[in-house]
Amino acid sequence: NAGVMQNPRHLVRRRGQEARLRCSPMKGHSHVYWYRQLPEEGLKFMVYLQKENIIDESGMPKERFSAEFPKEGPSILRIQQVVRGDSAAYFCASSLGPQETQYFGPGTRLLVL
Amino acid sequence: KQEVTQIPAALSVPEGENLVLNCSFTDSAIYNLQWFRQDPGKGLTSLLLIQSSQREQTSGRLNASLDKSSGRSTLYIAASQPGDSATYLCAVPGTALIFGKGTTLSVSS
Secondary structure (H helix, E strand, O other), X not given: XXXXXXXXXXXXXXXXOOEEEEEEOOOOOOXXXXXXXXXXXXXXEXXXXXXXXEEEOOOOOOOOXXXXXXXXXXXXXEXXXXXXXXXXEEEEEEEOOOOOOOEEOOOEXXXXX | OOOEEEEOOEEEEEOOOOEEEEEEEOOOOOOEEEEXXXXXXXXXXXXXXXXXXXXEEEEOOEEEEEEOOOOEEEEEEOOXXXXXXXXXXXXXXXXXXXXXXXXXXXXXX
């Protein structure tokens, strides 16, 4: 049973480009969470999604960031017009349901030049 | 608003030493607390999850305790080894998990 998968593992973008991060949850999991880990900072919650719905996006920056979890396919975290401050590790976690144990993926490390 | 604090931020010990990592949280209305390990450049590995009804949870050389009333948890590592070197994170549930900044442990041989 494969765990949570994220790709790419490393992503380099120049300022102003778009970054797309993908997360495939564990089999049977319909709840996905995105977290960001900035250098020297802890992991911060960004957004919580269930299939086709955003449940809580209180941790998402108001501009340039968006997330989706379609009926079919992986969850996508999209960052438009990236800036150097977006450089971070982005982690995805999935769970069977709300308040269930979350399982984390290996993360995508985004570097903005 | 729930806040999670971990002390110390970094710890260096010689191999074989027993050690304690601390985690405190401001809102005691939690239903569990989880300890994770993160190796440099890697993802998170769940170590122990303590339910609010439990006071302790053990896995091998690791023992985690939870005192909700005081808003504290400790992670005890017995007979530390160089392979234990990593960052240890504690987290409590909110809408999603709320993490402390972690304790970076270095065990020298």
